[in-house]
Every structure is written in C-alpha cells, then in structure tokens.
Amino acid sequence: MTIAEIVKCLDARVLCGEENLGQRVTSACCSDLMSDALAFIHENAMLLTGITNAHVVRTAGILDLKCVAFVRGKVPPPDVIGMAREAGLVTMTVNKTMFTCAGLLYEGGLRGAPMCWPSRDEAAG
Amino acid sequence: MVRAEYEIASGAYDCAGEVSSDIKRQLKQLGIDAGTLRRVAVSSYEMEMNIIIHSLGGVINLTVDNEWITLFSKDRGPGIPDVELAMREGFSTAGEDARNMGFGAGMGLPNMKRNADTFNIFSQMEEGTRITITFRVI
C-alpha cells in the first residue's frame, strides 16, 4: 500500500511528511514497546503505536521506517512532530484502537513481518 | 579504519539515540551495506538505551577495520546479578517510567545477540557490565 492509501484506509489525519505520501509500505508492526519494533520490523515498514514521545521518532530513524501511525487518537507534542518533519517521516493520528487499525490495514492487504528473525540475506533487503 | 568513543550519561533520555545516529551516519559514509548498517544501528541503540536506563553511565567504542565493525560498551555499574536471566527474551527490570516511554520489553540484549555475528557479555556486581559485539563487513 502507499502511505496515501493507508491514510485513507485508516481515515487518519496526517501530522507531517505530506511530501512522502506516495511511498510504499509493505509491512506493519503494532507495539508500544520500542524494542519489540526493533526486533520485528523489516524494510519498508510502518509502526502503529500509542507512544508519542521523541523515542518513537528516533526508533523510526534507526529502522528507516516509512511512517508512524499514532492510535487511540493520540497526537505527539509539537516538538516531536517537528523532529519527525525534519526527518521526512510521515506521521498520522487515528481515532481508532490499535486492534481496529491493524484489522483495517490487514483487510487492505498489508501483512506483518514474519515471526522469525531475518536471516543475514533478508536483513540486507 | 575508524575509531570513535562516545560518553553516555545515566538517565540521559533527552539525548537517547544520538550516539546510534552518529554511528549509523559514520558507517553510511564508509559505504557499509544497508543490511549490516541496520543490524549495527539496532544493536547500538539497544546498547545505548541500556546504559541510559540501567547503568550509572558508561562509554561505547566503535571500531571499524576492513573486516569487522566492533561495538564495545563499558559502564560503571551496578552490574547484572544474573546474566543468563537478563539474556532471556521478555526479562526486564525496567521501571514504570521507562515502560511509559516505550522501553522494558526485555528484548534489548536478545536483539543485540541476534543481530551481531559475535556477542560477548561480562558483568560483575558493583564493577559494571561490558559488552562486545562484532559484525562482519561484507
């Protein structure tokens, strides 16, 4: 899915990164704990989370995430959105639970990362 | 050949991730491939966060030669009482504050081990914890 399609599918409000809405996302991960994301995210991925602090943007930077959706109607403070904007990261807020968001995206064709650790080759993407 | 040393203060949540970002940037400049870059960046972030959250402060050393990327961390305590237990996925002593910020999944040390080509941890109570992880340059 493109990020624009994800925004539509979730009925989300984009907070920053509008210039990158055309990028493609091929997998998603739901977590409120960053190390879980660091363990299970592959390339071209998005993160759905209820955490809205600067660490989310930093984690996104480490993983080269394409976009982050803040669920349950959460909106990060302006300085965090500023950091994301500077990094070219698309962020959005969704007025739905994490479960509902995941269901909608799955229906839309998005899948999770496999529950195994990437081999060296896969990690190289 | 690259060598860098980064000082990391205990509880320095405000600058968390800065060291890892710098390491990632340096390796990118050296032309390290994307997959290796990602494995090193994930591991250094976990290393950095553990020093901030669990230790009294420490350093991370980055060394790169033609064959290996090496990350070495050394902190000033308090040490890990049971390293085997700490290595288990899901084991965490992170407090409420750390969890609210998104840490404490108990996945940091396992993440480092799985991402690296070699992993070594040594911890002594009061003295501190030392971790060496290496990545083969391809």
Ligand SMILES: Nc1ncnc2c1ncn2[C@@H]1O[C@H](COP(=O)(O)OP(=O)(O)OP(=O)(O)O)[C@@H](O)[C@H]1O
């Ligand atoms: N440098 C350290 N000094 C003292 N204790 C440590 C150190 N690193 C890890 N530990 C201990 O080992 C446990 C497991 O560490 P690990 O990084 O796997 O998980 P975590 O930091 O608790 O959570 P996560 O990394 O998933 O956010 C920690 O909860 C802590 O008790």
Ligand SMILES: [Mg+2]
């Ligand atoms: Mg940790």
